[in-house]
Amino acid sequence: MKGPFPGQLLTAVAMDPNNGIYPLAYAIAEAESKDSWTWFLDLLRDDLELPVNANFIFISDRQKGIIPAIAAVFPSVEHRYCVRHIHQNFRLQWRGKAYKDMLWAIATATTVQQFQDKMEEMRLMNPDAHHYLSQIPAVHWTRSHFSGRAKTEVLLNNLCEVFNARLVDGRDKPIIRALEYVREYCMKRIVNVLKVIAKTDGVLTPKAAEHFELVKKHATNLIVQWNGGPKYQVSCNLGERYGEQFVVDVIERTCTCRKWEIRGMPCTHVVATNWDMAANGLKVDIPERWVDECYWLSTWKKVYSYKIGPINGRSMWPRARCSTKLLEPMYHKPVGRPRKMRRKDEMEKEDSMVKDGKLSRKWKKVTCGSCGGKGHNKRRCTGQGSTAAQSS
16 A cells, blocks of 8 residues: 555456456455465455365465465465566576576476476576576476466466556555545446457457467468377477477367366367368367367356446445444555555566667666766766866
8 A cells, every 4th residue: 555554455366268357356454464365365265155175276476475374275276476476586696588588488388398308408507596496396386287277377477466557546545445446446347348248259258269360370280190089199390399299189188288288278289180170071169169168258258247336425334333443544654755656676677678679778877978977968968077077
């Protein structure tokens, strides 16, 4: 919170079938501690009527309080760590594009063999960096060890970051007004999504259909061989993927590249298999019907069939008959000018310095070509740099 009353806004955000955010719950707590997260997750479990052994997927930034809280409230869930936050800690010791690319190559590997090969490359590059990554259990941050329980390959918790960015203007308001700001935003967002749904046709949601078109485009040059049963061998003899070969099982709906299992959307090998079955006269549905139901347009409509109701103004709110008197939070005047925009970390600053392949001058001090002074250029020079040099 950015106003005079301290606190932290805790949020739980899900992903909808169109790869968008779907806010589930929010609350204001005193701090991001284990007790606050445990209280928040307990209420979330009760509201969603989930059992203790619910097997959902959580992804977080590895904040110290949330890890034990999730383990205590949802002991059976799969907890993923945001790879971006892992890289933030990783780059404190090992900087540079080569380390960053290798880290993401490990995180995006979909098979155990690929994961082991990339980890070996990291070991040869730097044994200390390899040891650091080995201390983080692979089940939490690399696709090769994901269970496939949730039909998504997401590695970032950008969902919460996007939601928080929409609430910037409400975080400096009093607590009740801030909560109302969030509720009204969620209510308006549902209406905006419903307008998009009304204009959408087809089997899949717009984002899923766009991604699936790219998958089908890359499936045209694959070679498919049938074994006479439910399995097909798919290989590639062209381009960068030369030598790749995987097995597709159309009954079990699996591919040994594991992308179909993790993502819930057929990979290029599965699409090529579907086309081969149709070309050989087998009864097979269109490839879009092999996509998991979580990406269907009908599922998207069901998700947004639930609405947030409007409420009356504060003058019409009933008085609570509570024997306990609730005191307002202690007033706290922040030091300095109030900030609304969050502080960018060093990695974000470096990313913002490159635009269209060119190095930006943002976050850099320019040097005057006339006097050699810092902070101004030749057009705005008044000789202040040379004057400072003479006085010294």
